[in-house]
Amino acid sequence: MTSLFGGIEAGGTKFVCAIGRNPQEILAQATFPTTLPDETVQQAVEFFRQGEQRFGELAAIGIASFGPVDPRPGSPTFGYITTTPKAGWADFNFLGAVQKALRLPVGFDTDVNGAALGEWRWGAAQGLDTFIYLTIGTGIGGGGLVNGELMHGMLHPEMGHIFIRHDRNIDPFVGCCPFHDDCFEGLASGPAIEKRWGKRAEELPQGHSAWELEAHYLGLALVDLICTLSPQRILIGGGVMKQGHLFPLVRMKVQQLLNNYVQAPQILEKINEYILPPGLGSQAGVLGAIALAHQALGMS
Amino acid sequence: MTSLFGGIEAGGTKFVCAIGRNPQEILAQATFPTTLPDETVQQAVEFFRQGEQRFGELAAIGIASFGPVDPRPGSPTFGYITTTPKAGWADFNFLGAVQKALRLPVGFDTDVNGAALGEWRWGAAQGLDTFIYLTIGTGIGGGGLVNGELMHGMLHPEMGHIFIRHDRNIDPFVGCCPFHDDCFEGLASGPAIEKRWGKRAEELPQGHSAWELEAHYLGLALVDLICTLSPQRILIGGGVMKQGHLFPLVRMKVQQLLNNYVQAPQILEKINEYILPPGLGSQAGVLGAIALAHQALGMS
Secondary structure (H helix, E strand, C coil), X not given: CCCCEXXXXXXXXXXXXXXXXXXXXXXXXXXXXXXXXXXXXXXXXXXHHHHHHHHCCCCEEEEEECCCECCCCCCCCCCEECCCCCCCCCCEEHHHHHHHHHCCCEEEEEHHHHHHHHHHXXXXXXXXXXXXXXXXXXXXXXXXXXXXXXXXXXXXXXXXHCCCCCCCCCCCCCXXXXXXXXXXXXXXXXXXXXXXXXXXXXXXXXXXXXHHHHHHHHHHHHHHHHHHHCCCCEEEECHHHHCCCHHHHHHHHHHHHHCCCCCCHHHHCCXXXXXXXXXCHHHHHHHHXXXXXXXXXXXX | CCCCEEEEEECCCEEEEEEEEECCEEEEEXXXXXXXXXXXXXXXXXXXXXXXXHHCCCCEEEEEECCCECXXXXXXXXXXXXXXXXXXXXXXXXXXXXXXXXXXXXXXXEHHHHHHHHHHHHCCCCCCCCEEEEEECCCEEEEEEECXXXXXXXXXXXXXXXXXXXXXXXXXXXXXXXXXXXXXHHHHCHHHHHHHHCCCHHHCCCCCHHHHHHHHHHHHHHHHHHHHHCCCCEEEECHHHHCCCXXXXXXXXXXXXXXXXXXXXXXXXXXXXXXXXXXXXXHHHHHHHHHHHHHHCCCC
């Protein structure tokens, strides 16, 4: 029997923890609210300890974390959450706390890089070496693989904070990013939709003009990502994208905006297979954490 | 004595060809206008043949080409210029034509990826694994290395065509990109400056408000690239950047726009070392082509 892994999908609102091997073999899963770091990590640790008693020893843990984080192995603050405004979590040695409690190898990366790795291993990005995983929800984040490895570079991408075209004559909403006002996240995240229209995304009906505008901003952002990175595919998850009717709108916007400039069959002919929801659905995050655990053992 | 290489920096206006080993050992160099493909390639081939008679055999040739091109080894159209509007060059098998005439290994990539590789090998990007090389001139292009390899992905980046924020109340110029009007290239390339102000960039004095606006657009674009790719450094070459006074303005804009969101010392403290002109100066292109020739022999 192959090794057993633990995964922590650490969000700013909730933690999802799972024990398993792959999408077909998840033996236990638990969700609890994100409170203070010590308390929340303790809950995760208890979950894994109880799991080890029931199912046997874990080989490694993976953490796919909200951020900003330091995901660069070798850095003195590798595995830390760095500058989050979330109370108690700034400068928290997340990886260290988990490693100390469980004494196991721990893989660590951003939530979106984790999800990207999970999609590469088991989901809608299998066989690709350069692709993007985006999440559009309370915040907007992006990660992915380039040339077969997770994106880090100087720190990690912050794709939610690119500046996109914003025509205030059409959309006078000033944006809601506390750092940049009308960056991508400031214009197109769940909270931006709610503040602009006075209703939560899930309360806006399908034909509402909110969706045309949302697709426009997603289209603009995707064009920027396509022109910068030339990804082989773009996966988009997160709460806002549960509005599945957004996908065809966004694909059309991307084609219109690119205007036949990028002569790739993926854009011109097969855009239905190019811009997709995660193959692992809402399990992308926690399975991504398990993929990070695999990677921590060098089993990529 | 180490091997001798040939490099072709193939621009839409001119070809620069060189024979040598590295920045310190360039034995011959020639520049001629880009006319029709057969004629222009023939001139390059003659230059290398004469060079071989004078200096000895070449081990490989590198081509750093204007585009769009197909830079993906293994693709059926690898080494082709694809959809350029430049008369005669669309669907031209550039690599094949050079290989057939000279019967040597030929490395091939975009002009900006070539320049990036040259900067990585000998210039201002040594020791980095993720960085961007941008050129701001007649067009705007970008390439670079991510995770230690040149960026390709689906095709190759088209960083000049990202959409950046454009406030028509401040800048009513509609942009000059034939595909996207006011994309980055449409707003900030040399021709955009000339059309907006009625004067060529080099004729506009240093205190002219053109430069404040140009730095603003470069700052916006750089923030988008930083948030998408998290590069460890950004090098900017090209005709427009010969206005060296732009660099401090652009660095300041990037810091202002990011607004302390990306907590990296490269941005917060050492931005003078983060946004830089190419270390190889105006030789970055042709030395990049020679670096591609090295790579064609597996000597990266």
